[in-house]
Amino acid sequence: MRILIRLLVFLAVLAAPLAATAHHSFVVAYLPDKIIKVTGVVSEFRFSNPHGIVHFTVKTPEGKVEEWKAETNSPNVLKRRGWTKDSIKVGDVITVTGWPARDGSNLMRVSTIDLPDGKKLLGQAATPNAANDKE
Amino acid sequence: MKHAAWILAATLALSVGTANAAEKMKDGHPDLSGFWAVKFERAPSGQALIDELPKGTTMIQDTGPFELKAGDFSGLKLTPRALKQAQDYSYKDDTKVQNNCKSPTMAFLMQAPFPMEIYQGRDMIVMKMEYMDMVRVIFTDGRGHEPADAPHSKAGDSIGHWEGDTLVVDTTHLEAGTMMNNGFDHTKNMHVIEKFRLSPDGKTLWATQLYDDPGTFAGYAARYISWTRKPGEYVYPYDCDPNYANE
Numbered sequence: 001m002r003i004l005i006r007l008l009v010f011l012a013v014l015a016a017p018l019a020a021t022a023h024h025s026f027v028v029a030y031l032p033d034k035i036i037k038v039t040g041v042v043s044e045f046r047f048s049n050p051h052g053i054v055h056f057t058v059k060t061p062e063g064k065v066e067e068w069k070a071e072t073n074s075p076n077v078l079k080r081r082g083w084t085k086d087s088i089k090v091g092d093v094i095t096v097t098g099w100p101a102r103d104g105s106n107l108m109r110v111s112t113i114d115l116p117d118g119k120k121l122l123g124q125a126a127t128p129n130a131a132n133d134k135e
Numbered sequence: 136m137k138h139a140a141w142i143l144a145a146t147l148a149l150s151v152g153t154a155n156a157a158e159k160m161k162d163g164h165p166d167l168s169g170f171w172a173v174k175f176e177r178a179p180s181g182q183a184l185i186d187e188l189p190k191g192t193t194m195i196q197d198t199g200p201f202e203l204k205a206g207d208f209s210g211l212k213l214t215p216r217a218l219k220q221a222q223d224y225s226y227k228d229d230t231k232v233q234n235n236c237k238s239p240t241m242a243f244l245m246q247a248p249f250p251m252e253i254y255q256g257r258d259m260i261v262m263k264m265e266y267m268d269m270v271r272v273i274f275t276d277g278r279g280h281e282p283a284d285a286p287h288s289k290a291g292d293s294i295g296h297w298e299g300d301t302l303v304v305d306t307t308h309l310e311a312g313t314m315m316n317n318g319f320d321h322t323k324n325m326h327v328i329e330k331f332r333l334s335p336d337g338k339t340l341w342a343t344q345l346y347d348d349p350g351t352f353a354g355y356a357a358r359y360i361s362w363t364r365k366p367g368e369y370v371y372p373y374d375c376d377p378n379y380a381n382e
Contacts, residue, residue, distance in 0.1 A: 025202045025316045028226045048376035050235065076249065076265060076371045 026124075030099040030109045038068055038108065039095040047075045047085040054088055054096065054110070068106040070096045070113070072123050081122050092116050098123065157300075157337030162257050165300050165333045170369065171340055171362035172250040179359050181341025184330055188345060192355040195315065198246040203317050212353040217319040224318030236375035238267035240289045240312035242327055245344060246360050252370050260295060260302070265370040273304050280307050287323050302331040314351060322350035338364050 026032070040056035052072035059065055072078060075085075088094065095114040101107040110123035158166045179185060185194070195209045203209060206221070213221065228234060238244065249266035258276035273293040281292045285308055292308035306327040314321040325348040332341050340362045347355055 025204075025226065027202050027204045028317050046376075046379065048379065049373050050375055051379055053379065074249070074373075076373060079371065 026099075026109065029102060031102055032099060034100055035097060035111070036100050036108060037095060037097045038070075039093065040068055042088055042090050042092045042094055043067075044090065045085075045088040047072075047078075047083070047087075049074050049076060051075075052078065052083075054094070054113070056094060056096070058106075066106055068096075068108070070098060070108050070110045072110045078121075078123065083121060087121055088113065088115070157333040157335060160255065160257075164297050164302075165337075166255060167253045167260070167302065167331060167333065167340060168255045170250060170252050170365050170367070172365050172368070173248045174339060174361040174363045175248075176361055179341075179361065180334065180339060181332065181343075181359065181361055184332060184341050184343045185357075185359050187330065188343060188357050189355050192345065192357045193352075195356055195358050197315060198358050198360050203315060205317050207317065208315065208319075208352075209356075211356055213319065214349075214351055214353075217314070217351045220320065221318035229316075230379070232377045235377045235379055236267075238269060238289050238312075238375075239316075240309045240321070240325075241269065241271060241291055241293075241306060242309060242321055242325060242344065242346060243313040243316070244269055244289075245329075245342070246358050249373075250365075250368070250370055251362070263370055265373055267375060268373045273302075275302075280305070291327070300332060302329075304329040304331070314346075314348075319351070321346070321348045324348060324350055340364065 038056075038058055040058035042054060042056050044053075044055040046053045052075050054070040054072070056068050056070065057065060058068050072083075075083065093116055096108060096110055097113075098111040099109045101109075110121075111125075112123060113121040115121065160166050174180075193210050195211070197203045197209065205224075208221070239247075244264060244266055247266040249264065251265060252263040254261040254263070256275075258274065260273040260275060262271040262273070264271065267289075269290055271290045271293060273295040275295045275297070277296075278294060280294060285292065287308045287310045289310060289312065291306040293304050293306040295302055295304040297303070304327075306329070309321070309323060309325050309327070311320050311323045325346060327347075328345045330343050330345075333339070334341065342360045342362075343357055344360070345355055345357045346352075
């Protein structure tokens with residue numbers, strides 16, 4: 001299977017993103033004004049509180065392989081948005097859109113995840129209005 | 136015929152009004168029972184409660200979805216102890232396995248964007264919080280606080296009474312715990328006074344939490360929180376999993 005890998009980083013002017021948990025401050029851990037989009041193959045998906053974690057393997061255009069982690073909102077919040085522990089499967093090619101870690105590591109916070117079947121999972125909302133709509 | 140139509144219209148209007156109005160318990164107090172989801176408001180619909188806070192109270196602007204950046208203490212003047220703790224703070228400490236599932240106290244937990252269920256009796260009110268599975272018991276039977284040497288806890292010792300249609304809850308005996316999630320804790324001497332009030336239509340629950348903790352900050356601080364009533368929904372188990380820290 002040919003795996004399409006792309007790593008696209010772009011800046012976006014956004015309203016303050018909304019945290020789904022008060023465990024640790026989102027804005028302390030992530031860059032709230034920067035959005036990245038990363039595509040890779042899922043190697044593990046943990047769906048438990050305080051945060052879900054998606055592990056995925058990314059191949060850069062230069063052929064380098066990177067291990068990435070994407071942190072989700074609390075699964076309790078996501079369950080009310082239709083997520084289940086089976087929403088993401090090992091081997092799925094996914095595109096994760098979200099906010100990068102402040103420390104520059106291969107860690108990001110999930111805003112949305114595009115699934116192989118064309119469906120999109122909504123994670124942390126990008127604007128107060130969007131969150132209000134989802135709540 | 137025309138007269139009958141007017142009576143019917145008036146009856147319908149009255150029934151609609153009754154259905155939307157805040158319901159009362161048998162003891163005459165407002166009925167706060169039910170499932171409540173945090174309400175995200177651009178402007179506080181319960182401004183009246185905020186206006187009742189002591190003059191000069193600092194409002195902490197991190198309620199619900201909003202959070203504060205490192206070094207932003209919402210205008211609070213911290214004590215040297217709290218300031219040093221905030222300066223030394225690293226969020227990565229929160230993700231260690233020993234801290235990952237450590238619950239905040241009710242002073243921070245109530246504003247988190249998770250729902251709650253309220254069960255209301257004459258002598259006690261129970262708040263079943265989804266976040267960290269906390270259960271708060273608020274005694275409304277007229278008792279006083281536990282003795283000074285009684286254990287401190289995340290939920291603290293809460294006693295409540297009604298002032299008109301407002302539930303006033305006084306909480307002491309808290310453990311030291313998160314004041315803001317950008318780096319500092321309140322002390323075990325924190326005193327919290329909450330006011331809970333229903334909107335006139337009974338669909339929104341407003342609350343303020345007033346904090347007094349000279350060991351952490353000068354003067355008074357407060358948060359405003361509001362919830363929407365959602366009949367038929369339930370709090371989920373939180374079941375915090377510390378293995379998250381090992382990911």
